[in-house]
C-alpha cells in the first residue's frame with residue numbers, strides 16, 4: 219500500500235468518476251428491477267382489491283408496511299450522523315463516506331414516504347392531509363418533519379456535489395453524452411469562484427446544523443406514532459431515545475455494508491481504507507451498546523413489574539410465539555456484531571461487512587417486533603372476529619411490496635453511483651493536497 | 657303552529673335540494689333536470705337556501721328517496737341540547753347476541769364485522785366470570801379523535817363520536833389508539849345490496865360502508881333524530897342496554913326508564929379503563945344478583961382464551 223504512486227489530482231479524478239456497470243453491475247441492477255416490478259404488481263393488486271390482500275386485519279391493523287416504514291426512517295438518520303455530526307465535529311476521515319451516507323438517507327426517506335402511502339386504505343385521498351390536516355395528530359407532525367428532512371438531505375447531497383459536477387463537465391470524455399447534458403443542467407452555474415465556494419461552505423454548515431434537530435424529530439415523531447397510544451409495549455416514555463439510538467445503529471451498519479460493496483465494485487481500496495472500517499467498526503460497537511442499553515430499559519423494567527396488561531405481551535416476546543424472532547433480533551442486531559467488532563481483527567473489511575449485514579437484518583426484524591406483537595395483545599380479549607384475525611403472517615403481496623421497496627431504495631443508490639461520483643472528488647483532492655503539504 | 661311551520665319549511669328545503677340534485681346530474685347545469693319532462697304549468701313555492709321564496713314548475717321536481725336530512729356540517733355538530741349516554745347492566749346479560757345481530761343487520765355489516773363484541777370476562781382466578789358487551793365508548797377524551805390526521809373521526813357536541821367515511825384516508829391510527837379495540841376496518845369492498853350501496857353516505861347512519869375506511873358503533877344518531885332507540889337497545893330481550901340523555905338525566909331500555917344519576921349511583925356504576933382518562937360515555941352496572949348463570953351463554957362464546 220505504502221509504496222504506491224502518490225495520488226495526484228488526475229489519478230484521483232480518473233479513479234473516482236462514475237464507472238459503467240460491469241457484468242455484475244448489470245445482473246445486480248436487473249435483480250433489483252425484477253424485485254421492484256413484482257412489488258409494483260403486488261401493489262397494483264392491492265389497489266384493485268383493497269388492503270384485503272394483506273394479512274392485516276382489525277387487531278393487527280399495522281403490519282410489515284409500518285415496520286418497513288420505521289426501518290426506512292431509522293436508516294435514513296445516518297445521513298445526519300455521518301455528514302452533519304462528523305462535519306461539525308471536524309472529523310476528517312469521514313470525507314469519503316459522506317456521500318454514501320447521504321444517498322442512503324435520501325433513498326431511504328423517499329421510500330419511507332412511499333411505503334406509508336402504500337399502507338393507506340385510501341391512497342387517492344392523500345390530499346385530504348393538506349385540505350383537512352389537523353396539527354394535533356402525530357401523523358401530521360411526521361408529514362411535516364419528513365418532508366423537511368427530505369429537502370435538507372437533498373440539498374446536503376447537492377451542494378457538496380457542485381465542485382464535482384464541474385470536474386465532470388470539464389472532463390466530458392469520461393462520461394456518456396446524455397449524462398454530460400444532465401451535469402450541465404445541474405451544475406453549469408457553478409464556476410468555483412471564491413465567493414461561490416464561500417457561500418457553498420456556509421450553506422453546507424447551516425444545513426448541517428439544521429439537519430441534526432430535524433433528524434432527531436423524524437425518528438422521535440415516528441416513535442410517537444406508537445408511544446402516543448395506550449398499548450402495552452408502546453406506552454413508553456423511553457421510546458424516542460430508544461428509536462433514535464436504534465436508528466443510528468442501523469444506519470451506521472448500512473454504511474459499513476455500502477462501504478464494502480462500493481470498495482469492491484469500484485476498486486476504491488485507496489480511498490475507503492482499512493482505517494475506515496476500523497473507525498466505523500468502533501462506532502457501530504458504541505451505538506450497539508447504546509441501543510442495548512435502551513433495550514434493557516425498554517424490556518427489563520416492565521418485566522420486573524410484570525403489570526397485568528404487559529405480561530401477555532412480554533411473555534410472548536421472551537418465551538412465546540415471538541421468542542425465536544425476538545432473540546434472533548437481539549443477537550444478530552446487537553450482541554454478535556458487538557462481539558465481532560470489539561476485536562481489531564473483526565474490524566477488517568470482510569468481518570466488519572458481515573457484522574454490518576447482521577446489524578441491518580436484525581434491525582429490520584426488530585422493527586417488526588416493535589409493531590406487530592403489541593397489536594396482538596389488546597386490553598380487551600379478542601372476541602367476535604374470524605379466527606384468522608387473531609394471527610398475523612404477511613401475505614406474498616406484502617412481502618413483495620416490502621422487498622420491492624427495499625430493492626427500490628438500493629436501486630436509487632445504484633443509479634446514483636452510476637451517475638455521480640460516490641466519493642467526493644474535489645474534497646479528496648483538497649485533502650490530499652493538505653496531507654502532502656504537511 | 658310554530659312546529660307546523662318549521663316542518664313545512666324543512667319539507668320545502670328538502671324538496672328544493674331534491675330538485676337541485678336532479679339538475680346537477682345532467683351534463684348541462686342550466687337545462688332542467690330531464691329534457692323529456694314537459695312543464696306542467698303548475699307552480700310550487702320553494703324556500704331557497706338564502707331564504708327567498710322562489711317558484712318552480714312541479715314537473716321539474718324529482719323526489720330523491722333518502723336524501724340525507726342533515727348536511728355534513730350539521731352531522732359534525734350533533735343534535736342540539738343532547739348529551740347521549742348508555743348504561744349496560746351486566747347482571748342481565750347472558751350472551752344472547754341479539755344486540756349484535758340487530759346492529760349488524762341494521763348497518764349492513766359484512767360477515768366478520770361486529771361493532772358490538774360480547775366478551776367472556778373474569779377479573780381474577782377466583783372471581784366470577786361474566787358477559788361484557790362492548791360498543792364504542794364515545795369517549796369524552798377520545799384518543800381516536802386526537803390522532804386522526806384529517807378530522808375524519810370527530811367528537812360532536814351531543815357526545816357522540818362519528819366517522820366520516822368520505823374523508824377517512826384509511827391510516828388506521830385510530831384503531832391503534834382506541835384502547836377498547838372497537839374499531840372495524842373495511843379491508844375489502846363491502847358486499848352491499850345495490851339499493852344500500854347507492855345511497856349517499858351519511859355519518860349518522862354510517863352507511864354505506866366504504867372500502868379502505870374505518871367504522872364502528874355510532875350510537876345510532878339517525879334513530880335518535882327520529883326519537884327512537886338504538887338497534888341494540890330495542891333488540892335485547894333482557895333489557896341489558898339503557899340509552900338516554902344526560903341533560904334529561906334519564907335512560908331507558910324501552911321497557912323501564914330510570915334516572916341516570918340514580919341508577920348509576922344505586923347500582924355502583926363504573927366505566928371501563930377509567931385509569932386511561934378516556935372518560936367513556938358508556939357506563940356499566942356490575943354483574944351482581946344476576947338474572948342468569950354465566951354458563952347459559954357459553955354456547956356462543958368466541959372470546960380468545962389466554
Ligand code: SF4
Nearest residue numbers: 792793794795800834
Ligand atoms: S371507544 Fe375507541 S373508538 Fe370509541 S370514542 Fe373511545 S377511543 Fe374512540
Ligand code: SF4
Nearest residue numbers: 804824825827828830
Ligand atoms: S383511519 Fe380514518 S378515521 Fe382513523 S385515524 Fe385514519 S383517517 Fe382518521
